[in-house]
Amino acid sequence: MSGMAARLTVFCGALIVAFASEKMIAQEITSFADRPDLSPDKVQSGFNFLTAETQQLQTDSFANPGYLWVDKGQRLFTDSKEGKSCQFCHDANSEGSLIGAATRYPLVDSATNALVNLEERINLCRTRHQQLPEFIYESDELLSLTAYVANLSQGMPFDVVVDGDAEPFFNQGREYFFQRKGQLNLACSQCHDDSWGKMLRGDRISQGHSNAFPGYRLEWQTFGSLHRRIRDCDVGVRAEPYQLGADIYKSLELYLSWRAADLHIESPGVRR
């Protein structure tokens, strides 16, 4: 489709035309001194790389289309037509409250010792506790529920565990971030660590943080998961993309959550 073609052109253009260097308008700067292996010394949300109009779209809680999914997620969360609702265990005023839960994902599930992200946790809850079938990854229902749960942690920083059982996953995710891939032979880090703030044709390269997702993307004209967003980058460098929900994307998600540590969760964010 034209979207993909445009992206490929964008990346080709990047190789031929040198990155135009322009000064970033810094708004939200956090110290990153205690994480020496990260090259950006100033962590900035992708929000700062948007146009004023798109920023306004995100901050206006009515105009932000992502709230359509948050609202729908809330309805699913309290829906008890098929038995126990999510709210039955996770009432906001109870011990099971999910406020802040999204900040801790992905995490290692103690029962299976596998890395689990928020989408998967919702599906595990359905099969383990609600005796309901899993939702398909990227289905409207799963996106909506994830949007609702992520939105409960809006304004909070990520708080993921990267040592102990999680360490191998973390290392795998970090490796993927620095791994050159695809026909264009580019690693995530080359754009999002080394070249953020520069222009890639019409767009300013962001630092590639995950704090807006699940979120609404103008290019998609719909709501999508972080894995869909990562997949787009893989396709952009002409690498063979993985399936949504793939282990490697979950590991990368863990690395990204850690990398974005001081940034606040914005979900539902709006991105171009």
Next chain:
Amino acid sequence: MSTIRIAAPTIANKGEVIELKAMIQHEMETGYRRDRFGKEITRDILKYFECFYNGESVFKAEFFAAIAANPFLSFFTTATESGTLEFRWIDQNGVASSQSVELEVS
């Protein structure tokens, strides 16, 4: 049925101009795109939107293929009497949906 988000005041003074906002969850598929196998994606759009204030039409819009996904409408009316604001929308196949909110005018 598609989802709608409505922003409307619940109380207003008589004669006050009030803003009504609606956002309808809809793909608004243009019919001009092709999928990755080259097959045409069938057009699927909303055609009409209308807002009734106690049965009287106060705003209507006709949509075409160039309207972005999840159309967002914002319009104004004058609060004259307490009653119901009904938001109705119809897709290209004639399937109608509606949602209402109550307005109290003092």
